[in-house]
Amino acid sequence: MSENPVVPAPSFAVTGATGHLGRLAVDALLRRGIPAGNVFALVRDPEKAKDLADLGVGIREADYDRPDTLGPALEGIERLLLVSSPDPGDRVRQHTAVIDAANAADVGLVVYTSVLHADETELVLAPEHAATEDVLQGSGLPFAVARNGWYIENYTGRIEQFLADGEIVGAAGQGRISAATRADYAEAAVSLLTGDIADQQGYWELGGPAFTLTELAETITAVTGTTVVYRDLSVEELTDHLVAAGMDRATAEFVASLDGSAARGELETDSPALENLLGRAPTPLVDAVRAARL
Numbered sequence: 001m002s003e004n005p006v007v008p009a010p011s012f013a014v015t016g017a018t019g020h021l022g023r024l025a026v027d028a029l030l031r032r033g034i035p036a037g038n039v040f041a042l043v044r045d046p047e048k049a050k051d052l053a054d055l056g057v058g059i060r061e062a063d064y065d066r067p068d069t070l071g072p073a074l075e076g077i078e079r080l081l082l083v084s085s086p087d088p089g090d091r092v093r094q095h096t097a098v099i100d101a102a103n104a105a106d107v108g109l110v111v112y113t114s115v116l117h118a119d120e121t122e123l124v125l126a127p128e129h130a131a132t133e134d135v136l137q138g139s140g141l142p143f144a145v146a147r148n149g150w151y152i153e154n155y156t157g158r159i160e161q162f163l164a165d166g167e168i169v170g171a172a173g174q175g176r177i178s179a180a181t182r183a184d185y186a187e188a189a190v191s192l193l194t195g196d197i198a199d200q201q202g203y204w205e206l207g208g209p210a211f212t213l214t215e216l217a218e219t220i221t222a223v224t225g226t227t228v229v230y231r232d233l234s235v236e237e238l239t240d241h242l243v244a245a246g247m248d249r250a251t252a253e254f255v256a257s258l259d260g261s262a263a264r265g266e267l268e269t270d271s272p273a274l275e276n277l278l279g280r281a282p283t284p285l286v287d288a289v290r291a292a293r294l
């Protein structure tokens, strides 16, 4: 009697699964029909993942700062989405701990969420991502790097404030920003995670249709009927403006420098990679603004 051998489905793990992007990636895996029993949410605090456990997703403790948690968390995992840590300054050490554990566990593919143009930009966030990419490349593990552009939610999350102020204050000039929704980046990461490893490896510059902050203000005005204008300052003026609004100077300098990068075009890409990975056009800005107002 000949029977087809049972081929077990690969097991997928997502770090930062209690965060915005990680959670969306878990949802995207399930939507693609990956059985919940083959999906593992790697979380710092399992208490925060009860809703995922209710879906049948495996919950494993994985703290980037506690390497002892990472080996057990990655046991039997074949494909890993490493969502970058939110802790600037500590990230290379944290990501290296995960990559080392992935290597020890013989993970077959690591997808890492980096930042647009990580290896050739002056963006202050880029050096830690570029260093992580180097660690990944040096690890010998098969990998794909999703170099994500800005989240549209960086702006839509502040719509109420923009409406109350009647203005967006920035230092991005007429720099174009290829932002996309977190849901689209999560979907793209899952395409890389679930696809043919031979086709997916390498570096993917991901971004949506580019807009300026003037166009963002115009879009918010059109959707809400409340006039919002864009007021452009220099990076130094924006820093002082943020300090006057109560931000500490170091954070203000950091935030304002991001707009400086936007002004230099460092947050723009004309790569079609996001659209290709999604198999559809990325969510347009106007739809994201509408959704944020629902």
Ligand SMILES: NC(=O)c1ccc[n+]([C@@H]2O[C@H](COP(=O)([O-])OP(=O)(O)OC[C@H]3O[C@@H](n4cnc5c(N)ncnc54)[C@H](OP(=O)(O)O)[C@@H]3O)[C@@H](O)[C@H]2O)c1
Binding pocket: 015, 016, 017, 018, 019, 020, 021, 022, 043, 044, 045, 048, 062, 063, 064, 065, 083, 084, 085, 086, 087, 113, 148, 149, 150, 151, 154, 182
């Ligand atoms: N492209 C952009 O515009 C943009 C904007 C912001 C951030 N980012 C980057 O993209 C990443 C994902 O974005 P997001 O919006 O999903 O961020 P988020 O909602 O802040 O989620 C971050 C996740 O990281 C987890 N985490 C924090 N420290 C950890 C540790 N020591 N060990 C394990 N997990 C830890 C958090 O766990 P807890 O739930 O326990 O806190 C959370 O699940 C960020 O971390 C950041 O690197 C990109």
